[in-house]
Amino acid sequence: MTVKPKRTSFFSKLVVSCTLIAFMIFVIIPTFYLISYVFIRWDEVWREVFANPIIGDENWKQIIKVLLFSFRLSISTVAFDLIFGIPLAYVLARKRFPGKSLLEDLVTLPLVMPTSGFGFATLITWTTVAGLGGLLGLRSGLLSLNAVMPFINVPVVLFIVHIALTFPYVVRTLETKIQSIDMTYEIASRTLGASSLTTFRNILFPLALPGIFSGAVLAFARSLGETGATLIVSGVSTTASIAIVRWTSEFKLSTAAFMGSLLVIIAWTIILPAEIYVSRGRRSSGLSLHLPVNLTRRMVELEKLISRKLYFIKDIVPLIIVVVTVIIPIAVVLNSVILYWSADPYTGKIEGGVVYQLFGPSNYFSSLLNATLTSIIVAIVSTYIATCISIPVSFIIERRWYGRIIRTILKVPLIIPTSSLGLSVLLLWGSSGLNLVNSGIWMIILTHIVFSVPVIVESIIAAYEGSGIQMYEESARTLGATAYNAIEAVSLPLIKGGIFTGFILSFTRSLGETGATFIVMGRDVTIPVLVVNMVEALAIPAALFTSTYLIILSLVMLAIVRIFTGR
């Protein structure tokens, strides 16, 4: 620990307290306000949710139904992600092959892609004649929007979208984790006679368990909170996050707030044990220790067989998943834009063409320009403010005893559904709360700051912990630099890359966010929201164009990240 000299301690106290105050106002209070709102207005909540004079506890039944559906969807998504994500992560972490970085990019793409655009692409691909149905020579889409997966009873298209959007969390988190595990353990195990699968089960799996855990938590939270794509492909089903959007727009604020706070609490109960588990770095001793020797031997035999004969499953199947869930939808959208450019290719009507819808009477082009302007202002301002808060907060997290607590709290806005975050901000700052900000662009900015700070902080901390800053700073101190000088001349330049990566990540996230924006936007529309609006207005060609536009925008972002992080 660095000694804080007396003279500068006043200054450093000032900086720390200012940071903490800004952090409270912009991040913590908006995150947790929803819960206190429910407590403060419990009477109202009770009357609306449990004892409505007209419909009784119908709203409560709705909440239960929606939550159950959401959980079924999220849990099955995560299970699927894990089954196919673990092998893919292993391959990406351990093997070198041509096209590897391309594959990594493809897996990451849904992370940076505005989800409403992506949801729309998936919708087109699976349920319309312009997509796979047409390719296979059918007269209709391959699937009906309401076709249901057997056993888990969730709509197929919804399931596909959720897999595409959550897959990167599992794969990339686990890939990083596996890379950090020394390869010599595996080599030792192999040379001691274990097959690759046995090695995985006994060596890599237990060591990578914290990574699997945190990847699964992130994927689960993402699936639970996803709004943009879900709004477009959900059909008749309702997930928790879109229920919040819907109920807010129907002014059933108490019901929405109550379910939102339930989600915050659930998010907490998921993160806390996971955090504790991961931070303890406890190592599970593999599954074989609890099995009888006989069974273990049979298992090892079986694994040897599988390792030899069925190795292609682990290589090929995840690849197919990526192609089917990510590449095909994007390709279909790009293709459709071209097909629909001047007129509907099936009916020949120019009213069904992209050009007519953009520049014709509905004039979607000017809406798109306005939305672009709004989106970019929101992204720049909110990311800038979030960065200004995140840099000192990261330093506090690394250097103060309460840093761990702040870091854990910061996981909450990262994983609770953004729509309940938006609701929280609306209730706090809006007319039914402090009445300081009206719905609109400024409230969108306030909301985006809440989830941008954790993104940037995580990225700064990664850079901070990877660069041995404490040692460099101590060196600088003994060379005559004051604490302030050392931070300015040594620490900040060293974590510059982390700050920049965080900035871009949060910028893209802000650009693509739908759920919270829907709730707080008032009359200012951002691009992802515009896509949803277009789909609801059945202006499909316009939606096609806007989705393409979004996808290209996010590809540019990804390219920028790659250039600057040099990865």
Place this chain on the structure above:
Amino acid sequence: MPLVRLVNVTKRFGKIVALDGINLSIKDGEYVCILGPTGAGKTTLLRIIAGLLEPDEGEIYIGEKRVNGVPPEERNAVYMFQNFALFPHMNVWQNVSFGPVIKEWSPQKIRNVTSEVLGMVRLGERRDAYPNELSGGMQQRVALARGIAAGARILLLDEPFGALDARLRVNLRTQLRSLVKDQGLTTIHVTHDQEEALMVADRIVILREGRIEQIGSPQEIYNNPQSIFVMSFVGGANFIDGVVSNMDNSGSTVEIRGRLYIRVSDTTKKIGERVVVAVRREDVSLGKSRRRDFNNLVGEVEDAMFVGGSMEYMVRLENGMSISSRILLEGGSKVFRKGDIVIVSFHPDECRVFPYPERGLLKEIEAI
């Protein structure tokens, strides 16, 4: 007048006492090695002098000034980390001029000082290189130059050669020492490598479990170790457990396992006292015949190793104990093989006798 003085310095981390009442004075221009096993509190001591840690008790003086609570930047004590901590985002010139720039000297003065110091460490040519483009030796010189340019009076080295390979270490040791001595810097050098300490230090401080075990010149430490721990840690020796059975004017007799007797010159112990007799390996000779006035024990060569210039033998005595011997190979000296029966001889004057340690002999010589 000592330059650095520590009075009763104590530091705890939770329940662990890292430093326990350290008293130490270091003269201006002296090169002091702090030697001790891992976990002895060496780095803690160094960080306390640098001002990166504050002691829980005790006082630190640099020159006349008490520096408790004075921040590191005002102590003129430059800390050099194991990997030198050259700022990776700055080139050699920027690294070396870091101190002068931070202290806001005039541009003219910054230029002069930096190029002078860089010339001193013969790195004027590499001023535009980045740390990752330099060899380990060059990095070390840059780190040193950076410290000198910052106006360091005291250099604090934390295992400065730990990250380098064995051959480079030996070269850099002497190079560093002569550079530092030329500059008249006071150096405190932490290491767990006894060979390194013996080679470079003016004075060695042996630290163990937060306490100073012995302070002295390398010769004093080696020739006159004050404890079993010091003797074992610096140089190593054979330690034989026994009881004083007889004593006269010229020395005493110690009975060891298997009713064997060793004659020692020491007369300070009492009859019946449990003691440990220690003999350096190089003081033990092997031969075919008994030597007069020596202790002579019979044994079988268990292991013979050629270590370049000398032979190391492990001999099992008839009472079951093992004793090791290092014999310089000179022209005509006989080389024994495994299985040879030999007479092990050592002179009573070469035997040091220590009281049997409270916590057992093993505790004093293990884990080094």
